[in-house]
Amino acid sequence: MDFIYTIISPSLLTQIFVGLGRTVVLFIVASGLSLILGVLRIPNIWHGSLYMVGAFVTFTVANAFGGGTTGFWMAILIAPLVVALVSLVVERSFFQHLYEREHLMLLLLTFAFSLVFGDLVKMVWGTGYKSVSAPRFLEGSVDLFKGVTLTRYNLFLVLIFPIVAVALWFLVNKTKIGKISKAAAVDREMVSAVGINVSWVFATVFVIGCFLAGLGGALVAPTVSISLGMDHTLIMEAFLIVIIGGLGNMWGALLGALIFGMAQSIGILAWPQFGIVFPYAAVIVVLLFRPTGLLKSTW
Amino acid sequence: MLKRIFHDKGGVWTIAGLVLLFLFPLFLSRFYVYLTSMILLTGLLATSLNLPLGYGGIYQFHHAVFYGAGAYATALMIQKSGLSPWLGFIVGPLVAALLSLIMGLICIRLSKLYFGMLQLSLGSLVWIVIYRWYSFTGGDNGISGIPMPDVISSQKATYYFVLLITAVSVFCMYRIIKSPFGRVLQGIRDNPVRSAMIGINVHRHQLLVLVIAGFFAGVAGSLFVVVETSVFPDMLFWTLSLEILIMCLLGGMFTFFGPFLGAAIIICMRTFISGYTDYWTLPLGILMMLVIFFLPDGILGYVEEKLHKGFRERAMEPAVKES
Numbered sequence: 001m002d003f004i005y006t007i008i009s010p011s012l013l014t015q016i017f018v019g020l021g022r023t024v025v026l027f028i029v030a031s032g033l034s035l036i037l038g039v040l041r042i043p044n045i046w047h048g049s050l051y052m053v054g055a056f057v058t059f060t061v062a063n064a065f066g067g068g069t070t071g072f073w074m075a076i077l078i079a080p081l082v083v084a085l086v087s088l089v090v091e092r093s094f095f096q097h098l099y100e101r102e103h104l105m106l107l108l109l110t111f112a113f114s115l116v117f118g119d120l121v122k123m124v125w126g127t128g129y130k131s132v133s134a135p136r137f138l139e140g141s142v143d144l145f146k147g148v149t150l151t152r153y154n155l156f157l158v159l160i161f162p163i164v165a166v167a168l169w170f171l172v173n174k175t176k177i178g179k180i181s182k183a184a185a186v187d188r189e190m191v192s193a194v195g196i197n198v199s200w201v202f203a204t205v206f207v208i209g210c211f212l213a214g215l216g217g218a219l220v221a222p223t224v225s226i227s228l229g230m231d232h233t234l235i236m237e238a239f240l241i242v243i244i245g246g247l248g249n250m251w252g253a254l255l256g257a258l259i260f261g262m263a264q265s266i267g268i269l270a271w272p273q274f275g276i277v278f279p280y281a282a283v284i285v286v287l288l289f290r291p292t293g294l295l296k297s298t299w
Numbered sequence: 300m301l302k303r304i305f306h307d308k309g310g311v312w313t314i315a316g317l318v319l320l321f322l323f324p325l326f327l328s329r330f331y332v333y334l335t336s337m338i339l340l341t342g343l344l345a346t347s348l349n350l351p352l353g354y355g356g357i358y359q360f361h362h363a364v365f366y367g368a369g370a371y372a373t374a375l376m377i378q379k380s381g382l383s384p385w386l387g388f389i390v391g392p393l394v395a396a397l398l399s400l401i402m403g404l405i406c407i408r409l410s411k412l413y414f415g416m417l418q419l420s421l422g423s424l425v426w427i428v429i430y431r432w433y434s435f436t437g438g439d440n441g442i443s444g445i446p447m448p449d450v451i452s453s454q455k456a457t458y459y460f461v462l463l464i465t466a467v468s469v470f471c472m473y474r475i476i477k478s479p480f481g482r483v484l485q486g487i488r489d490n491p492v493r494s495a496m497i498g499i500n501v502h503r504h505q506l507l508v509l510v511i512a513g514f515f516a517g518v519a520g521s522l523f524v525v526v527e528t529s530v531f532p533d534m535l536f537w538t539l540s541l542e543i544l545i546m547c548l549l550g551g552m553f554t555f556f557g558p559f560l561g562a563a564i565i566i567c568m569r570t571f572i573s574g575y576t577d578y579w580t581l582p583l584g585i586l587m588m589l590v591i592f593f594l595p596d597g598i599l600g601y602v603e604e605k606l607h608k609g610f611r612e613r614a615m616e617p618a619v620k621e622s
């Protein structure tokens with residue numbers, strides 16, 4: 001009985017909530033990746049670099065506005081836009097010429113960009129660790145009931161989630177561009193045959209996906225130390241989430257992020273040294289039973 | 300036998316190259332000898348990746364895992380078991396082949412991109428276990444100061460050992476590619492459905508090439524231990540896997556020696572550029588983009604195509620004149 005008591009303990013509930021906060025960030029980044037993978041069919045390794053750039057720009061903007069509350073909100077607004085702008089330039093000048101290439105080439109091209117951006121970030125921001133502080137009302141934690149504490153920032157992330165999810169759902173299912181992109185994912189030649197400029201539709205989808213990467217980076221900035229190499233771990237996680245959810249499926253990305261975030265936070269509680277192994281093991285278990293992901297992919 | 304080798308132009312070039320490599324330590328400084336041994340073992344690694352990638356058409360995204368597994372198995376065997384170090388050099392590749400077999404059995408049912416992704420996730424699992432298991436693998440510090448047998452402990456001896464093993468391994472892989480098995484493999488790459496229809500067991504062939512590739516990657520890992528006498532968890536990180544992919548693409552994925560050439564170019568570039576500046580991945584990325592945009596078949600692929608075109612034109616000439 002002692003065992004059960006330790007499992008269902010306040011620390012478990014706290015950890016579940018930490019996992020939820022992580023899930024939100026992972027969902028935001030992975031949904032952008034999934035969107036690009038589903039519509040443009042680019043396995044975009046560069047996505048991780050954009051997440052990192054988003055976090056670094058958040059640091060710069062927040063400092064430019066003197067830190068504190070204004071700085072934080074301005075950074076959250078501006079950083080994803082900067083990232084989106086960068087991605088638009090790169091898409092128009094490079095990626096748009098290569099949509100017809102096989103996946104291996106696209107994978108390596110996006111990896112090449114991630115190498116280049118890794119060094120660019122090193123040039124601009126240096127190799128040190130950076131940190132952003134959240135506004136005062138988001139610092140500290142709340143005692144929910146005895147022993148269960150929620151950090152306010154995680155609460156904020158969980159509240160952000162429905163906004164992003166609804167906006168994405170609306171964009172994909174209710175707007176014209178969303179419908180066109182869905183059609184183009186199935187048959188791009190047919191879509192261009194009815195007189196739609198597929199190239200610009202793709203550019204829009206790409207920029208929206210990258211915007212989400214930047215948003216994820218901006219939102220995660222106050223909770224981590226911003227450093228080089230944060231792109232490498234995140235992009236691997238985001239890819240696995242997209243794969244176990246089903247390529248291009250938005251709700252799959254959510255489900256995958258939930259599995260990944262929970263396995264991570266509960267795993268750390270269960271076995272601190274190897275906690276980080278659990279999400280990867282979860283991915284392998286999922287793929288053994290559902291080799292093409294939990295939900296239907298758009299491919 | 301000799302006559303056949305010299306009849307073949309490629310054979311002459313290969314022997315000339317080997318003689319040159321054999322003479323290198325006589326007139327090059329210590330640094331260049333070290334660099335050449337790194338090129339040799341990395342070239343072996345890239346060539347072993349090319350078996351499943353270029354000839355098998357399998358998206359082997361996480362090849363570095365087998366390289367690292369071979370290196371770690373060798374290092375741990377030498378350091379912890381107390382048995383003869385030579386045993387470590389046998390165990391390393393075998394462990395890598397075994398890991399390759401296990402991962403292959405899990406991944407092989409999946410097609411292209413899903414295969415690569417599941418392999419990445421399995422490989423990341425292996426990486427994390429090695430990265431975190433401080434008491435056994437040394438965690439992020441790796442293992443250093445691994446004792447080598449006296450025979451190969453001097454630098455020249457190390458070089459000749461690496462050269463010998465690399466040459467033998469590459470020769471074996473060449474024979475494998477030219478064997479009926481290699482032909483079948485290329486048939487599967489070009490048309491898996493048709494190959495299955497004429498009675499070829501597609502998955503078994505693919506699994507076998509994965510194991511072979513894993514084995515030779517393990518050999519390269521063991522050679523790394525010989526040269527550096529240390530191992531690091533970075534050898535299993537996925538970015539290294541993509542760097543090996545870049546080597547294959549740069550040299551030419553559909554040629555046998557292309558990956559070797561690509562490895563040589565990238566190792567040289569890395570060494571000389573990092574002598575001048577801290578920014579090494581930027582030039583690598585730019586080189587990569589140039590290759591993807593302008594040389595998608597790689598350097599050797601491009602050269603081969605030009606040569607073939609020349610042959611074809613020359614062969615066509617008399618026919619054109621007659622008509």
